[in-house]
Structure formats: structure tokens, C-alpha cells
Amino acid sequence: MEERGQVTGLTKGRVEALTDGIFAFAMTLLVTTLDFPNSTTTLPPITVSSLVSLYTPDLLHYVIAFAVLAGFWVTHHIQFHYIQAMDRTALWTNITCLLFVALVPFTTALAGDYPDSPLAAMVFEVNLLIIGLLILLIWNYATVGRRLVEKTLDEKVVILHTRRSLIIPVISVIGILLALAGSTWSTAVYLLSVPFILAIKRYS
Amino acid sequence: MEERGQVTGLTKGRVEALTDGIFAFAMTLLVTTLDFPNSTTTLPPITVSSLVSLYTPDLLHYVIAFAVLAGFWVTHHIQFHYIQAMDRTALWTNITCLLFVALVPFTTALAGDYPDSPLAAMVFEVNLLIIGLLILLIWNYATVGRRLVEKTLDEKVVILHTRRSLIIPVISVIGILLALAGSTWSTAVYLLSVPFILAIKRYS
Amino acid sequence: MEERGQVTGLTKGRVEALTDGIFAFAMTLLVTTLDFPNSTTTLPPITVSSLVSLYTPDLLHYVIAFAVLAGFWVTHHIQFHYIQAMDRTALWTNITCLLFVALVPFTTALAGDYPDSPLAAMVFEVNLLIIGLLILLIWNYATVGRRLVEKTLDEKVVILHTRRSLIIPVISVIGILLALAGSTWSTAVYLLSVPFILAIKRYS
Amino acid sequence: MEERGQVTGLTKGRVEALTDGIFAFAMTLLVTTLDFPNSTTTLPPITVSSLVSLYTPDLLHYVIAFAVLAGFWVTHHIQFHYIQAMDRTALWTNITCLLFVALVPFTTALAGDYPDSPLAAMVFEVNLLIIGLLILLIWNYATVGRRLVEKTLDEKVVILHTRRSLIIPVISVIGILLALAGSTWSTAVYLLSVPFILAIKRYS
Numbered sequence: 001m002e003e004r005g006q007v008t009g010l011t012k013g014r015v016e017a018l019t020d021g022i023f024a025f026a027m028t029l030l031v032t033t034l035d036f037p038n039s040t041t042t043l044p045p046i047t048v049s050s051l052v053s054l055y056t057p058d059l060l061h062y063v064i065a066f067a068v069l070a071g072f073w074v075t076h077h078i079q080f081h082y083i084q085a086m087d088r089t090a091l092w093t094n095i096t097c098l099l100f101v102a103l104v105p106f107t108t109a110l111a112g113d114y115p116d117s118p119l120a121a122m123v124f125e126v127n128l129l130i131i132g133l134l135i136l137l138i139w140n141y142a143t144v145g146r147r148l149v150e151k152t153l154d155e156k157v158v159i160l161h162t163r164r165s166l167i168i169p170v171i172s173v174i175g176i177l178l179a180l181a182g183s184t185w186s187t188a189v190y191l192l193s194v195p196f197i198l199a200i201k202r203y204s
Numbered sequence: 205m206e207e208r209g210q211v212t213g214l215t216k217g218r219v220e221a222l223t224d225g226i227f228a229f230a231m232t233l234l235v236t237t238l239d240f241p242n243s244t245t246t247l248p249p250i251t252v253s254s255l256v257s258l259y260t261p262d263l264l265h266y267v268i269a270f271a272v273l274a275g276f277w278v279t280h281h282i283q284f285h286y287i288q289a290m291d292r293t294a295l296w297t298n299i300t301c302l303l304f305v306a307l308v309p310f311t312t313a314l315a316g317d318y319p320d321s322p323l324a325a326m327v328f329e330v331n332l333l334i335i336g337l338l339i340l341l342i343w344n345y346a347t348v349g350r351r352l353v354e355k356t357l358d359e360k361v362v363i364l365h366t367r368r369s370l371i372i373p374v375i376s377v378i379g380i381l382l383a384l385a386g387s388t389w390s391t392a393v394y395l396l397s398v399p400f401i402l403a404i405k406r407y408s
Numbered sequence: 409m410e411e412r413g414q415v416t417g418l419t420k421g422r423v424e425a426l427t428d429g430i431f432a433f434a435m436t437l438l439v440t441t442l443d444f445p446n447s448t449t450t451l452p453p454i455t456v457s458s459l460v461s462l463y464t465p466d467l468l469h470y471v472i473a474f475a476v477l478a479g480f481w482v483t484h485h486i487q488f489h490y491i492q493a494m495d496r497t498a499l500w501t502n503i504t505c506l507l508f509v510a511l512v513p514f515t516t517a518l519a520g521d522y523p524d525s526p527l528a529a530m531v532f533e534v535n536l537l538i539i540g541l542l543i544l545l546i547w548n549y550a551t552v553g554r555r556l557v558e559k560t561l562d563e564k565v566v567i568l569h570t571r572r573s574l575i576i577p578v579i580s581v582i583g584i585l586l587a588l589a590g591s592t593w594s595t596a597v598y599l600l601s602v603p604f605i606l607a608i609k610r611y612s
Numbered sequence: 613m614e615e616r617g618q619v620t621g622l623t624k625g626r627v628e629a630l631t632d633g634i635f636a637f638a639m640t641l642l643v644t645t646l647d648f649p650n651s652t653t654t655l656p657p658i659t660v661s662s663l664v665s666l667y668t669p670d671l672l673h674y675v676i677a678f679a680v681l682a683g684f685w686v687t688h689h690i691q692f693h694y695i696q697a698m699d700r701t702a703l704w705t706n707i708t709c710l711l712f713v714a715l716v717p718f719t720t721a722l723a724g725d726y727p728d729s730p731l732a733a734m735v736f737e738v739n740l741l742i743i744g745l746l747i748l749l750i751w752n753y754a755t756v757g758r759r760l761v762e763k764t765l766d767e768k769v770v771i772l773h774t775r776r777s778l779i780i781p782v783i784s785v786i787g788i789l790l791a792l793a794g795s796t797w798s799t800a801v802y803l804l805s806v807p808f809i810l811a812i813k814r815y816s
Contacts, residue, residue: 010690018632018635018636018685020221020222021633021635022227022639022640023222024222024226024229025225025636026643027226027302027306027642028225028226028229028233029641029643031230031233032233032236032309032648033643033648034238036236036309036317043317043318044315046321046324051327054752062307063303066303066306067303070296070302077213081214099678102639102643102678103646104326105648106643106648110658114249114658119663120658124662155231176240178661181653224422224425224429225429228426228430229433231506231510232429232434232437233433233437234510235437235511236437236513238511238514240514240517240521247521250518250525250527251436251527252527266511267507270507271503271507276428278418281418281422282418285418362428428629429633431630432630432633432634432637433633433637435634435714436633436637436641436714437637437716438714439641439715439717440644440714440717444644444645444725452762454726454731454732458729459735464660474714475707475711478704478707478711485622486622489622528791584778593808603737
């Protein structure tokens, strides 16, 4: 029934649908990390300075998490443009990747609510590192021996997207090292690297 | 691999799928701004007057936010009907727009829970203003020099949809000015402008 | 650009996508009405009797709301099978309907957390009544003069689906009357009517 | 209008869309069982040991629930690959199945927050058992007499997928028996059975 590890009836399109759904929900759920006021309990007074002090770290991590997830989503779609088929290994590696994508709202909440904790920042960075490595793993698995891509796919394309898939993992490792060194704002490394990413993309 | 800034494998359809997902989810998440009762804590007694006093501001902002997001969604789809292709700039402007769409449940909760605060209303109005301006920006970027639309697209269509995209930003600026002047119900300006919008749409 | 109130680029398919999304999310969000335990606060001891007493009303309303929303979703799709086109009026009536669909998790939480309150039950029943009437309204609007359906559509089909669309509104009105009479379990009327609905469907 | 119990306008594709939506959303909502910190209340200090003790049971159940739901989703799609049509019975059995899928975030929260309670683990296992049995029921209903599948479908395919659909129910029954015997970590049975499942799949 199922040859070469392929899963009957599970086309690339269906896996993309689940992936799109989980990415869209995880990105929207990020907003719940902003600690909504709740009028059934006593509300603190609201002033410009209270809003700024209460929500600046939350908002910063919301923007980072949303942008990084969007970047992963773009990468995922570029890869699936080249991938022609799904087998059991690629399917479950992708599901494991989605498990960590769905976890991002939680680690974002941790990092945003403990802005002074290098540990909370590190948990967030390790989460993004794992997603990045799993996306890289799917790409390698699919392209080594042209297992799930066209036999004639140019090696340059393989190398280009391997390099791009390394960007977020490298930034995450830098962030983790900064956090280990005691920095409390190590997650800012994702924002600082934006001009760097744009430059790489232009010349790659 | 990628000519003229196009992103391999990211078709208009895929961007629409992510956009539909985030809009639908953000619109449904709005309901969580209504401060659900929680039976694991002590529940306040429920009467018609307690329901009215507790939920009127929340419900009002729920309706405004749902209707404005629905309007943005309609506008987005009309624009994407004309847009033929995606490039990197349009993609990331769209993702930035979605970042602010996903933020609406939070700013709606703020405005609904602090009905007496012009500041909370202003945060909500600024959020809608930014979404409106980003949608306008995508339209301008796509149509200037017919960059991402058909070369033969009638200038009248461009002007018509530019004007329509200005409606929510203009209302938001009026709301922000009212809030700055100290009005506590500045968000009602979105409801008051409904007959005005219907009139414009009929004669445009 | 837009003839006879039609909205450029907004096909029936796109409206169905938003509708599917909001129905799926609202139905899944219903689970949050079950008052999750939260291990960051003190947890009550867990026993069979505490689970039963704490969650029976919540679960009952979860099942009712899930089943009624599923029924509305089925009805919506049967109607959209016959509807050929969308105009501005049908679009915004549908969006208003979705606004009340997205509200169901909130009114379900109210009814489940105040099982002894006829008022809370009534709010829930009024919510379902409004959704039912709006779905009926779309069907009437689309079929009167065969406005948005095929000109040759059999009048029997129109009448059949009008009758079916009346089932939930009629049950809701009975529930509201029971609640007004002081009954605390008026929402059970939705469950009691299941065999009745099955009988109607068989012989219609 | 509707022959042999078929529902007009409700194609297999539409049912798959609702199913995909509810699965994706339920899997993403699982993250909310991790008890996000909330910066509007007093935050406990964060250390490696507090994170580990607070979140280990939650994370374990998050991983189990995500993986089991992903497995159900894969099974569902394989079945729908063979199923050619939907009738009223299959539709509502599927909706009932989705009702229990949407319930998983709640029972996962129970099991994760009461790691020392065999009762909480049992509620979680019963939930997964019911989903598994309903998926099996749909498969049996569709294939007995080749009711909703191709008349020529090989009996070997029917038996293969019946066996596979029994894996999670069997594991759940083992978990329930362990919980009844007083074991506090009965849910770990899902993890322990992974190598077993892989072996079965290879040789089936």
C-alpha cells in the first residue's frame, strides 16, 4: 500500500494546510502573552508611563516572535516549493517542528514577563533554535541524494537555502551565549540582526 | 533564482491563506476581551444591571473591532484581486500589517476595560490607524508604476481603492484627536461613521 | 467597477473560507469555557465528585454550543451550495452572523458558570436565536426573486431549507420562554429536541 | 433532494476543511495548558529548578497530546483518502469526534496540573480513547458493505487501517487500567509505546 515510506493520502498540500493553520494560530496567540487587563479583578490605573513600563518587554518579544515565526513560515514555503513528496520521516519531523512552533507563545510569555532573567530569554532562544534546526533538518533530509526533491535540482539552490536556514539558528546561538554571560537583553540580538539579514539576502 | 525581489514558491494564494487565517483567528479571539467569568474563583452575582454595567463597554468595542477588521479583510481581498504577484517588500509589508491585526484583541481589551480612559481609546485607535495605513501602503506600492498589478489597470480603479482605504485612517485620526481633547468615548466615532461610509460607497 | 452591489474580488469561496475559519475557531475556543485549572494558583483537590459538580454544567453547555454551531455550519454550507453570488448586503449580513458566532464562547461561559441563573441561560439562548435568524435572513434575501440563486431553483427547495432554518430559532424561543418563567435548566431544551429534529429531517 | 442520507452541498472537501481547522487549532491551544505567567499579578521567582518542577508535567502532557492528535490527524486523512462520499451519519460521527478533539486542551490541562492524580490522568486517557473509537467507528461505517468507499477496495486495506486505528485505543485502555491500579504516571504509557508503534508500522 505504502511504498518507500510514503503515507497514503497525505499529500504535500495537506501537510501545508496543517502547517499554515498552526503558524497562523501560533502567531495570533502571541497576543495573549500581552497580559490582557481583566475587568472582573481590580484594574491598575492606566497612564502612559504604566503602559510603557508594563508592556515594553512584552511588546518587544511579541514583535520578535511574530517576525521570526513569519520568517520560518516563508522559509518553510520556499522549501515545500522544491519538495515533491512526503515520506513518514519528513512528515513526523515536520510535526515535531510544529510542536515547537505552537510552543512559541509560551516561551514568548516567559521572556516578556521575566525581562530581567537571562534564563527566561534563554528558554525563548532555545525554542527558536530548535525550530530553525528542525527546518534545516527537513531540508537536508529532502535534498541529500535528492530524496524528496527533483533529481535535477541545482546544487546551488540546495546550498543557498541551507545557508539561509542557518541564519536564525546562528542568531539564536549568539543570544544563548549572551544570556549565559548574564546579559538580560540577549533577545534584542534578533532585532539587531535585521539589517545584517537584509544585506545577506541581497547578495546571496 | 529570485528575479526582481520575488520570493520563490510564495504565491499570492499562500499569502492569502496566512492572511485569512490570522484575520479569522484575531476576529474570534476578540471574544476573549469580554472577561469570561471563571467558576474556580468567586463569581459576582449576575443581574441584568450587572451584565449591562460590566459588559457594555466591552461589547461595544468588540462590535467595533470585529466590524473594522471585517472591513479591512474585505479591502485586503479586493486589493489582492488586482495584485498579480508578490515581491519581498509587499510580503513583509503584509506581514507587518498582520502583526498589527493580531494585536487588535489586546488593544480592544484595553479600550473595553478602561472605558473612562482617553489614553486606552487612543491606543486602540492608533492600532487601527496603523493597519489602515499599511493596507494603503501595500496598495500604493503595488500600483505605482503598475509594479505588481496588470500594466493596463485603469487609473480610476487605483484612485477609487486609494480613497476607500483612507476611510478608516481618517476616522481613526478623528478619534485620536477627540481622545487627545479628553473625550472618553472617542471610539464611538467608528459607529457614528457607518451611515457616512454607506453613503460614500453608494456614490463612489 | 461593481455592478448590482457585487464586491470585486470577493467570491463565494473567499467568504466560505472566512466562515469556515471563524466557525472552527469558535467551536474550539468553546473549550476555554471549561475553566482550566491553573497551577500557578492554589489548586482545589480533585475527586470524582468535585469534577462532576464543577464541570457538569460547563460540559453540558459545551456540548450544546458545539452541536448547535456544527448544525449552523452544516446549514450555512447547504445554503452556500445554492447561492451563486455574493453582494454587499449578503456579505455584511454574513459578517454580522459571524460576529454572533464568535460571541458564542462567551455566552456559553456565562450559561455554564451561572447554571442557576435563568438570565445567563437566556443570554445564551438569545445569542443562538440571533444567529439562527440571520442565517434565515440570508436565505430569504438570496432566494426572494431568486436574487442570488439560480433562476430555476425549485420553490420546494426554498421552502424546505426555510423550514429547517427555523428549527433552532423555534427551540431558542421555547428556551427563552422557559427561562422567563424562571426555569434554571432551560438550555436543556436543545438536547431534548434532538430526537424531534431527527424525525423532522427524516420525513421532510 | 437528498438521496441515501447525503447532505446537499457538504462535500468531503468541506468536512476536511473544518476537520483541519479544529485539529490545527486544538493542537495550538494545547500551549495554553502551560499556565503562562501573568505580569499583572505577582510573579514567582524564576530559576532552572522552579521551571523544571512547575512545567515538567505540563510539558510532558503537552508533548503526548500534540503527538497523539497529530497521529489522529494523519489517520483521519488516510481514511478520507479512501472515503468517497459523506452521508448524514458519517458527518455527525465526525462532528462528535471533533467535539472530543476540541476537548483535549482541557483534559491535557487537568492531567498536567494534577500530575499526582490517577483520576486526572484517567480523564485524559478516556478522552483519547473516545476519539480513537470514533475514528474507528467512522472507518467501520464507511467500509462495511463498502458503504462510502470504492466498491473494489481491497479487504487488506480495510483490515490494515482497522488495526492501525486500534493502536491508540489499546494504549489508552492500558493507561486507564494503570490509573485504576493507582499509578500516578499512567500517561507515560503513550511515550513508552512509541518504539512499539514504529515497529508495527514497519512490518504491517
